[in-house]
Amino acid sequence: MNSSSVKTYLPWLVATALFMEQLDATVVNTAIPSIAASLGVTPLSLKSVVTSYILGLAVGIPVSGWMADRYGTRRVFLIAIGIFTLASVLCGLAPTAQMMTAARLLQGLGGAMMMPVGRLAIVRTFPKSELMGAMNFVIIPALIGPLLGPTVGGLIVHWTSWRAIFFINIPFGVIAMYLVWRHMPDYHGDERRPLDIPGLILFSSGTAILSWLLEVFGEHTLSSTTMGLMLALSLGLLAAYVWHASRTRFPLLRLTLLKVRTFRISVVGGFVTRLGVGGLPFLLPLLYQLGLGLPAWQSGLLMMPSAAAAMGMKLIAPKVLARFGYRQVLVVNTLCIGLTIALFGLVGRETPLALIVGISLMLGFFNSLQFSSMNTLAYADIEPGDSSMASTISSSFQQLSMSFGLATGSLVTAWFLGRIPQTNQVLVTDALHRGFWALAIMTVLSAAVFWRLRKRDGDSISRGRATASQAEPVAQ
Incomplete structure (x- = not known):
């Protein structure tokens, strides 16, 4: 396989x-009322259609690294896209809510293998x-996907059938599978x-329960006692996994990698x-x-500047x-993100549209630089042999942080809106506005994590300088 073509097509x-x-992950949300009417159920009963996808991701991500090591990145990535595409067809054809939920769970399992295996192929193909x-x-889809999802879903439902939301994945999936077979390197x-297996059961069960709780957070269908007991169960399972991982030779997720300081700061800071x-995807609409x-369509269009800025950032991020260096960029850029979020707390009916677009551009640029730098x-400082494990751990924490982030937005909104009509x-x-200021403060606080970086950290990537792996003991 030609290395030049691999580097061209792989990203x-x-x-x-x-x-x-x-x-x-988000495109279905705006289509729930239409799906419910078509399947003859209430919109509330379709909450499982959304949560089943999240559960599929939570369960599938931890095992993806092991599968890539055992069966190779090309085969696993090809199978992942195949499962995702097949599940999309099943979602579009689903005659009942139960079949839709099962198909979404399968779709989540396919999607779960894409993120860590794709990153692993990138890390092993390109020198630091x-x-x-x-x-x-690779980072841009993670930024613009959640922003565009509700807009795309709303437009499709408005102009065609909700089933088209899933059928549009078919041509992309077929093309992707062909390109995987032609240009995807096969690393073992x-x-x-x-x-x-014990670790898979403990970690996947704990993260699945926790992700589900965060997804349904704030709903009145569960009592506070039930929520509390399930939270305790999920945390107990995760604590049991940490204990198990420290005592087995081949753990599902080797948490000792968090001893590598730059890796630990990236994961925790992210x-x-x-x-x-x-x-933000919750508060901005x-x-x-x-x-x-x-109206909803104009609200969706106002999400577009952030996506455009995220794409434009990739041209200057390496030079910045x-x-x-990583320490200065991550500390300063985190403060810039916090300031930009706070600016949304000043936007009102009298705010010029051009100014709103400008703030959105700033948000997209700073967010893209932030996540590109963290990832x-x-x-x-990860050794090549540990890249698969590092990708799996990083992806697992990112999936949890996405659920926590949406739950945080929901909590902040509910807290400040209260009983306001x-x-x-x-x-x-x-x-x-007070919700945006609260999110801004939380974002600024994360700068303290990146402050622990050293001046030369990350030079092997940003300046092409080889650095020794920096490890220090941490409590297990």
């Missing part, structure tokens, strides 16, 4: 697959000095390790950052529609990191 291939996965440029293509693990940023009184920093536009806008 686009992985980005396309990840865009499908990220888009489908070229990793930033390649990762810039350095050693054959057995599957940690998790904290997403608590604030992750609530409310501000545009309830606060500014815009090469000039200032590449994670591999700065949605017809009172002034009070609703004021409450949403």
Whole structure:
């Protein structure tokens, strides 16, 4: 396989697959009323259609690294896209809510293998000095997918049938599978390790329950006692996994990799950052529609500038990191994101549209630089043999942080809106402004995590300088 063609096609291939996965995580939300009417059920009963996809991701991501090591990145990625595409067809053909839920669960399992396996192929194909440029293509889908999902879903439902939401994945899936077979490198693990079945049960069960709780957070169908007991169960399962992982030779997720300081700061800092940023896809449509009184389609269009800025950022991110280094960029950029989120707390009916677009452009640019920097920093001091494990751990934490971020946005919104009637536009806008300021404060706090970086951390990626793996003991 020609290495030049691999480097040309691989970033686009992985980005396309990840865009499908990220888009489908949110595209169904706006179509729930139409799906419910078509299947003859209530919209509330279709909550499982949304949560089953999240559960599929939570269960499938942890085992994806082991599968890639055992069966090879090309085969696993090809199967993942095939499962995702087949599940999309089943979703579009589903005659009942139960079949729709089962198909979405299968779709989530397929999508779960795309993210870590795709990143693994990128990390192993490109030397660290070229990793930033390649990762810039991969990070954009994760940024614009959740923003565009509700808009795309709304437009499709408005103009055609809700079933088209799933059928549009078919041509993309077929093309992607062909490109995988032609241009995807086939990497295997350095050693054959057995599957940690007890660890898989403990970790997947814990993350699945926790992800589901965060997805249904704030609903009145569950009592506080039930929520509390299930939260305790999920945390207990995760704690049991940590204990198990420290005592087995081949754990599902080797948490000792968190001893690598740059990897640990990237994972923890990214998790904290997403608590604030992750609530924006929830708050922004409310501000545009309830606060500014815009129709849904105009609200969706106002999400587009962030996506455009995210794509434009990839042209200058490598130069910015090469000039200032990871520590300075991540600390300053995190503060810039917090400031930009706070600016949305000043947007009202009298705010010029051009200014709103400008703030959205800033948000897309800073977010894209942030996630591109965090994701590449994670591999700065990771040995090649550990890249599969590092990708799986990083993807698992990112999936959880996305759920936590949406739950945070829901909690902040509910806290400030309280019992304010949605017809009172002034009070609703004021409450949403306080929500943005709360998210801004949470985002700024994550800068303290990146402050622990050292000046030369990440130079192997940003400046092409080889650095020794930096490890230090951490409590298990």
